Amino acid sequence: MTTAQGIPVADNQNSLRPFSRGPTLLEDFILREKITHFDHERIPERIVHARGSAAHGYFELTHSLEKCTTARILTEKGVRTPVFCRFSTVAGGAGSVDTPRDVRGFAVKFYTQQGNWDLVGNNIPVFFIQDAMKFPDLVHAVKMEPDRGWPQAGSAHDTFWDFVSLMPETMHMVMWAMSDRTLPRSLRMMEGFGVHSFRLLDDKGASTFVKFHWRPKLGLQSTLWDEALKLQAADNDFHRRDLWEAIDAGDFPEWELAVQLFTEDEAEAFPFDHLDPTKLIPEELVPLKVIGRMVLDRNPDNLFAETEQVAFCPANLVPGIDLSNDPLLQGRLHSYLDTQLSRLGGPNFHQLPINAPKCPFANHQRDGHMQMAVPRGRVAYEPSSLDPESPRASRERGFRHFAEIPGDGGKERLRPASFSDHYSQARMFFRSQGLLEQAHLASALVFELSKVQAAHVRDAVVGHLRNIDADLASRVADGLGMTSLPPAPMPVSPVLDLAPSPALRIIDRMKDTLQGRCIGILVSEGTDMKAVDALRTAARKAGAQVKLVAPRLSVIAADGRPLDVDGQLAGTPSALFDAVASILAPEEGARLAKDAGAVDWFRDAFGHLKAIAACEGTRAILKAGGIKPDAGVVMPDDVRAFLALARTRQWKREPKLRSLA
Numbered sequence: 315m316t317t318a319q320g321i322p323v324a325d326n327q328n329s330l331r332p333f334s335r336g337p338t339l340l341e342d343f344i345l346r347e348k349i350t351h352f353d354h355e356r357i358p359e360r361i362v363h364a365r366g367s368a369a370h371g372y373f374e375l376t377h378s379l380e381k382c383t384t385a386r387i388l389t390e391k392g393v394r395t396p397v398f399c400r401f402s403t404v405a406g407g408a409g410s411v412d413t414p415r416d417v418r419g420f421a422v423k424f425y426t427q428q429g430n431w432d433l434v435g436n437n438i439p440v441f442f443i444q445d446a447m448k449f450p451d452l453v454h455a456v457k458m459e460p461d462r463g464w465p466q467a468g469s470a471h472d473t474f475w476d477f478v479s480l481m482p483e484t485m486h487m488v489m490w491a492m493s494d495r496t497l498p499r500s501l502r503m504m505e506g507f508g509v510h511s512f513r514l515l516d517d518k519g520a521s522t523f524v525k526f527h528w529r530p531k532l533g534l535q536s537t538l539w540d541e542a543l544k545l546q547a548a549d550n551d552f553h554r555r556d557l558w559e560a561i562d563a564g565d566f567p568e569w570e571l572a573v574q575l576f577t578e579d580e581a582e583a584f585p586f587d588h589l590d591p592t593k594l595i596p597e598e599l600v601p602l603k604v605i606g607r608m609v610l611d612r613n614p615d616n617l618f619a620e621t622e623q624v625a626f627c628p629a630n631l632v633p634g635i636d637l638s639n640d641p642l643l644q645g646r647l648h649s650y651l652d653t654q655l656s657r658l659g660g661p662n663f664h665q666l667p668i669n670a671p672k673c674p675f676a677n678h679q680r681d682g683h684m685q686m687a688v689p690r691g692r693v694a695y696e697p698s699s700l701d702p703e704s705p706r707a708s709r710e711r712g713f714r715h716f717a718e719i720p721g722d723g724g725k726e727r728l729r730p731a732s733f734s735d736h737y738s739q740a741r742m743f744f745r746s747q748g749l750l751e752q753a754h755l756a757s758a759l760v761f762e763l764s765k766v767q768a769a770h771v772r773d774a775v776v777g778h779l780r781n782i783d784a785d786l787a788s789r790v791a792d793g794l795g796m797t798s799l800p801p802a803p804m805p806v807s808p809v810l811d812l813a814p815s816p817a818l819r820i821i822d823r824m825k826d827t828l829q830g831r832c833i834g835i836l837v838s839e840g841t842d843m844k845a846v847d848a849l850r851t852a853a854r855k856a857g858a859q860v861k862l863v864a865p866r867l868s869v870i871a872a873d874g875r876p877l878d879v880d881g882q883l884a885g886t887p888s889a890l891f892d893a894v895a896s897i898l899a900p901e902e903g904a905r906l907a908k909d910a911g912a913v914d915w916f917r918d919a920f921g922h923l924k925a926i927a928a929c930e931g932t933r934a935i936l937k938a939g940g941i942k943p944d945a946g947v948v949m950p951d952d953v954r955a956f957l958a959l960a961r962t963r964q965w966k967r968e969p970k971l972r973s974l975a
């Protein structure tokens with residue numbers, strides 16, 4: 315061990331003292347260096363998206379877009395481009411939990427041979443606001459209230475809903491935020507969206523509009539609200555751990571990259587303005603074309619150096635990909651670099667290994683805080699004649715912007731009239747959901763608004779809901795105990811009945827697979843290990859992960875052998891699993907039926923609509939929990955039936971268990 319100056323350290327336990335019980339000497343430069351560095355370990359966290367989890371991987375193009383773009387990343391089939399992908403929650407601080415109801419960030423840095431391309435997206439295809447001018451207001455409204463300092467990571471409070479109630483353009487995104495999309499089961503089971511329209515440019519500079527979509531190979535899956543709450547209590551790091559462990563086990567998460575391509579003329583015919591980021595383009599209108607895949611196959615070596623210091627920016631584009639005039643996107647171009655200057659302490663953060671391009675890069679930028687490169691020579695300007703090798707711009711190879719024909723002049727602060735329909739797509743989203751998902755959305759609104767203390771804000775939000783769907787508005791009003799419906803604001807544009815888009819659902823689109831699922835088996839003293847092994851082997855073979863849980867970390871199985879398990883019952887609630895089984899000796903079942911922890915384990919699994927394999931010995935626990943076994947509860951030796959049920963949730967059970975708003 316050495317100091318930061320390379321001086322060998324002799325003792326890393328004791329500071330320097332003049333005698334054994336004397337004061338510490340200022341002279342102790344080893345102590346001072348160590349503590350000083352420690353004092354400066356924290357940097358400002360991101361104002362939004364502070365809590366993130368990330369991984370390295372690669373992107374591989376499977377379908378070339380050479381007809382539309384010169385970007386090599388989108389034209390060179392089979393080439394693997396390194397990527398770094400960071401997922402995040404939006405509202406909470408860096409130390410907050412992984413499973414609040416929140417939008418998730420989905421940011422990918424492609425280290426291409428033409429420079430870094432950042433696709434900085436979310437897991438929802440639309441956004442709350444239409445103009446960057448409103449972003450600080452939105453963020454101030456959703457983050458903890460500045461006087462009291464809560465809530466730390468949630469939108470269920472007055473200021474968020476006050477803002478929403480006064481900004482009807484938020485309505486479409488509010489539908490998404492209140493849907494199960496904001497309760498992902500795993501970061502590996504989320505979609506990602508570039509949100510804005512971008513342009514692809516060919517070698518003649520002609521443009522095609524593009525929207526980017528990430529689709530998870532494991533399919534979409536969400537948790538139930540009660541489960542998300544229990545996950546917060548069980549494991550603050552549920553998503554971070556899940557991503558890490560999957561990659562560590564070689565079970566690499568994968569997404570398809572798909573695009574929606576359309577021309578300016580086609581866009582003119584859409585019943586909405588695609589430059590308005592509160593609108594999506596239904597897949598039924600412009601189909602998705604899969605062009606490649608991203609695989610995340612390496613965990614970060616260091617959370618701070620990589621996940622924390624990575625700096626994404628929507629302005630990091632490569633030749634052949636360009637921006638659109640979406641006013642939200644335009645504002646983002648400034649914000650990311652600006653915030654990173656203070657977050658990362660100066661203009662040289664692009665030299666940090668996680669941010670540096672992996673292709674050669676050179677220019678005449680010099681000096682600044684924390685300059686880590688050592689540029690050589692006397693020429694730091696262009697044009698120059700003194701050094702013919704010094705960097706120069708190239709018209710042929712350089713980035714070219716789309717040559718747009720300017721409008722009819724004048725400079726104004728305005729919103730185009732084509733941005734004025736705030737309800738039609740919100741209605742389309744709600745009506746595209748199945749009955750259970752609609753019920754979850756209504757319940758989420760009841761929960762969030764029940765936390766709002768200002769009655770006029772609750773009234774205003776329910777008023778907006780009336781413009782989206784009358785039934786939704788009455789369900790929410792009923793849940794809030796309103797005796798009459800508050801007035802609905804007059805929409806600026808007529809609200810259209812757009813065709814529902816089934817692609818916007820989650821439940822119907824869950825993948826019928828055990829891949830990525832985790833099964834918990836409760837065992838105890840005297841458990842028959844043969845039965846456990848039969849179940850475990852079959853589940854693993856089908857792609858599931860299996861974890862053993864017991865009242866103690868080590869128990870003695872029926873064959874007299876000690877068995878070390880993965881989790882102790884009190885610290886490993888069933889919310890952590892997709893399906894549960896238990897193999898218990900009858901006397902252990904009887905004993906655990908009197909243990910609230912064991913009873914809750916099954917009550918929650920049942921309530922969260924999970925398949926249960928319960929042996930005879932376990933039936934006493936089910937009885938104590940008031941659980942009436944249904945078709946989703948089988949015997950553990952019926953391995954085939956259990957594994958078939960464990961592939962999905964027991965949705966039929968839900969209406970019998972909870973009063974769905």
Ligand code: HDE
Pocket residue numbers: 360361362363366400401402418419420421434435436441445446447449507508509510624625626642643645646649650651653654
């Ligand atoms: Fe961001 N956003 N954003 N945002 N955003 C940041 O940049 C901003 C928006 C998104 O893992 C910040 O380095 C403005 C939309 C992600 O490091 C900041 C506007 C979408 C991440 C910023 C938006 C996003 C950020 C905070 C409205 C989805 C995390 C720290 C005009 C398409 C990236 C930072 C990571 C981070 C500004 C809206 C996604 C302050 C001004 C829309 C995934 O610069």
